[in-house]
Amino acid sequence: MKLVTLLLLIFITYSPAQQMDRLFWNGSDWRRLEKLADYDPELTYMMKIAYINGILDGRLFYYLKAWMMEQTFADSLYAETVDYLTPRELVKVLDNFYADPINGYIPLPSAIIISNMFGERIPMDTINEYIRHSKEWINRMILEQNQ
Amino acid sequence: MLCGQRQNRVFWDGSDWNRIAIQMNQESESIYRVKAAHINGLLDGRLYYYLKAWDVEPVLAENAYDDPLDLLRHKELIKALDNFYSDLKHITIPVISAIIIANMRIGGITEPVVYKYIEETRFWANSMKADIDSMSVEILAAKLDKHLSKPFDISDRYGRGPGYERKRVLKPKYPQVLDKDDKEMTWYMQLLQGWKFGIIGGINWWSASDSAGSSGSVYNLVIKTPLHFATENLETHVRLETGGVKFSTDLNGNQTAAYIQFGLRDSNIPLINRMMLDIGMGSTLGNTSFSSGLLIRLRKKKLDLITRYVSATSTSETKLPPNWISISLGFNF
Numbered sequence: 001m002k003l004v005t006l007l008l009l010i011f012i013t014y015s016p017a018q019q020m021d022r023l024f025w026n027g028s029d030w031r032r033l034e035k036l037a038d039y040d041p042e043l044t045y046m047m048k049i050a051y052i053n054g055i056l057d058g059r060l061f062y063y064l065k066a067w068m069m070e071q072t073f074a075d076s077l078y079a080e081t082v083d084y085l086t087p088r089e090l091v092k093v094l095d096n097f098y099a100d101p102i103n104g105y106i107p108l109p110s111a112i113i114i115s116n117m118f119g120e121r122i123p124m125d126t127i128n129e130y131i132r133h134s135k136e137w138i139n140r141m142i143l144e145q146n147q
Numbered sequence: 148m149l150c151g152q153r154q155n156r157v158f159w160d161g162s163d164w165n166r167i168a169i170q171m172n173q174e175s176e177s178i179y180r181v182k183a184a185h186i187n188g189l190l191d192g193r194l195y196y197y198l199k200a201w202d203v204e205p206v207l208a209e210n211a212y213d214d215p216l217d218l219l220r221h222k223e224l225i226k227a228l229d230n231f232y233s234d235l236k237h238i239t240i241p242v243i244s245a246i247i248i249a250n251m252r253i254g255g256i257t258e259p260v261v262y263k264y265i266e267e268t269r270f271w272a273n274s275m276k277a278d279i280d281s282m283s284v285e286i287l288a289a290k291l292d293k294h295l296s297k298p299f300d301i302s303d304r305y306g307r308g309p310g311y312e313r314k315r316v317l318k319p320k321y322p323q324v325l326d327k328d329d330k331e332m333t334w335y336m337q338l339l340q341g342w343k344f345g346i347i348g349g350i351n352w353w354s355a356s357d358s359a360g361s362s363g364s365v366y367n368l369v370i371k372t373p374l375h376f377a378t379e380n381l382e383t384h385v386r387l388e389t390g391g392v393k394f395s396t397d398l399n400g401n402q403t404a405a406y407i408q409f410g411l412r413d414s415n416i417p418l419i420n421r422m423m424l425d426i427g428m429g430s431t432l433g434n435t436s437f438s439s440g441l442l443i444r445l446r447k448k449k450l451d452l453i454t455r456y457v458s459a460t461s462t463s464e465t466k467l468p469p470n471w472i473s474i475s476l477g478f479n480f
Contacts, residue, residue, distance in 0.1 A: 023198075024191045036180060043177050046170065047184040054188020054242075055195075057158045061243045062196055066211045073207060077200055109195035141198060 023141055025051065027104035027111075030094060048091045055109055056082060084116040093118055103131070110134040157275050158241035159185065161232035182225045189243050190216060215250040224249060237265065239276070244268045252412070257448075258420060345369035347388065347451065349475025353468040363394040365402065365473055383409040384423070392431055398465065404429020408442055421445070425453060434460045434467055451477040 030048070037043035059082065066074035085093060093115040097103055103111070114134070117127045164182070171177040193212060200208035219227060227249035231237050237245070248268075251261050348366040355361045367390030374385035386406050393399035410423035427438040440455030453475045461467040 024195060025187055033184070037177075040177075043171070043180065046167075046177075046181050050167075050181045050185035051188040051191075053159055053163075054185040054190075055192035056188075057241065057243055058189040058192025059196055061158065061241070062193055062212060066196075066200065066207070069211055070204070070207055073200075073204055077196065077203070107191070107195065109191055 023138070023145065024107035024109060026107050026138075027098035027101075030098045030108060030111075031104075045091060048094070049087050051108070052087050052090055052112065055112060059109075080113045081116045081120060082112055085119045089119065090115055105138065106131065106134050107138050110138070158243060158272070160241050160272065161238035161245070164228060164232050164242055164245075165238075179222075179225060182228070183221050185242065186221055186224060186246070189246065193243075214247050215254050216246055218250045218253045227252075237269075239272045240265065240268050241272055244272070258417070342373060343371035343479065345371065345451070345477050345479040347390075347453070347475045347477030349453070349473060351392065351394065351457075351471045351473050353471035355468070361394075361468075363392065363399075363471075365392045365475060366390045367402065367475075369477055369479070371479070380412055381409065382412050382423070383407065388427075388429075394468065398432070398467070400432040402429065402431045402436075404431075404436065404438065406438075410442075418443075425455060427455070431457070431459050432465045432467060434462060434465060436460075438473070440473075449479050451475075451479065453477065 033047050034044045037047060059078065063074055063078045066077065090112060094108070094111055097111055097115060097118075106114070110130075114127060114131060117130065167181050168178050171181060193216065197208055197212040200211065224246060228242065228245050231240075231245050231249065240248070244264075248261060248265060251264065252258075346367070347369050348364070351363045351365055353361055367388040370387040370389070372385045372387065374383075376383045384407070386408065387404070388406065389401070389403040391399065392402040404427045406425055406427035408423040408425045410421075411419050414420050421444045423442040423444070425438070425440040425442045427436075427440075429436055436457055436459035438455040438457040440453060443452045444450070445452060453473070455473040455475075456470065457473055458470050459467050461469060
């Protein structure tokens with residue numbers, strides 16, 4: 001009976017997490033990297049750098065492609081600064097950003113933009129507005145995905 | 148560190164990819180995790196801006212982000228990229244392009260088109276690397292446009308051809324809201340997808356009882372079923388053929404059979420990629436027949452040359468030859 005109760009508890013605990021759809025890596029994935037790397041700081045750093053470089057490469061590749069199709073549109077879509085901070089600095093800022101659990105579900109691509117906004121010393125009101133907008137956007141996306 | 152290696156390099160490429168193993172002291176688990184993280188980053192970067200673009204310009208977003216990147220699981224993709232970058236001449240190809248190439252191959256794009264894409268990607272990647280310091284975005288994009296305008300956008304007009312069946316998985320996943328009309332179409336669209344047709348005709352040859360060679364004719368309608376499975380290295384088709392067979396003026400009638408064909412893909416020998424083994428079972432003039440043979444696909448998979456060795460049961464009424472060789476030439480619509 002105890003075993004059944006335990007299994008039931010595990011099921012109840014894990015079910016919502018499994019049902020939670022995730023479009024992008026977010027704060028929980030970012031923090032989980034340390035555990036995945038078995039708390040090896042070098043491997044954790046390498047994974048974070050690899051992910052950041054992936055995002056930046058994916059962004060640049062499709063920016064160039066969109067630019068070939070519609071320059072004005074591409075320039076407006078990719079207007080945010082994502083390369084103000086070096087990847088090393090970016091890792092540190094993201095670590096700090098995701099240390100606050102309230103930022104946990106902000107997607108990493110948005111967090112990279114936010115981190116660069118911090119680096120550029122953009123007024124906090126603007127950054128907070130962008131964070132709020134990012135939260136609303138990802139919530140809307142996940143809701144649409146579930147629908 | 149990996150980021151330090153990006154000097155004079157626009158994208159991560161084969162040298163970065165291969166360096167991961169060295170940096171990780173060849174520990175396979177760590178290597179896998181770093182590579183998977185990079186792939187996740189690429190896909191997230193693409194999806195993020197696709198969704199942003201879709202909010203503003205859905206049509207443009209559909210066109211710009213139409214590359215197939217998600218036909219393979221991470222594990223398969225990493226293996227495919229490892230193989231790809233084991234060839235030193237691919238070292239300068241960006242990882243994101245290598246992912247597209249791996250997905251092109253698994254998505255049924257022909258090898259000459261893939262080869263052309265690789266060559267042109269290498270050209271623009273090298274070109275950009277050479278003078279990255281002095282280039283503006285305009286020049287970078289102009290170079291892409293100039294040298295990669297054809298297969299860069301892997302859409303129907305760049306190599307798939309009219310006969311290529313568009314994979315549903317290539318469609319954007321998010322946000323995708325089906326119209327009412329789409330929902331109504333779904334059930335029969337699913338049934339209709341993947342069916343193809345062709346015709347085939349040829350000769351049958353067998354040894355008659357007096358040891359002299361005899362020949363007859365065969366013609367069939369070919370129905371290619373949607374049962375088409377492909378992995379990175381293997382491809383399997385299932386098809387039906389129905390039509391007529393003529394052994395002599397008084398020995399002719401219907402022939403119907405189902406065939407399973409399987410062959411290798413991605414072989415270094417081009418001919419191997421065109422060859423498939425063919426095993427079939429059916430009915431010839433009302434008698435059960437079995438066949439095994441070899442199919443060679445020619446002219447961009449439009450033409451099939453098939454050689455089959457057929458065995459059939461025979462009754463006193465029909466008196467079929469027990470075995471015959473069938474050589475046929477077929478055209479796929």
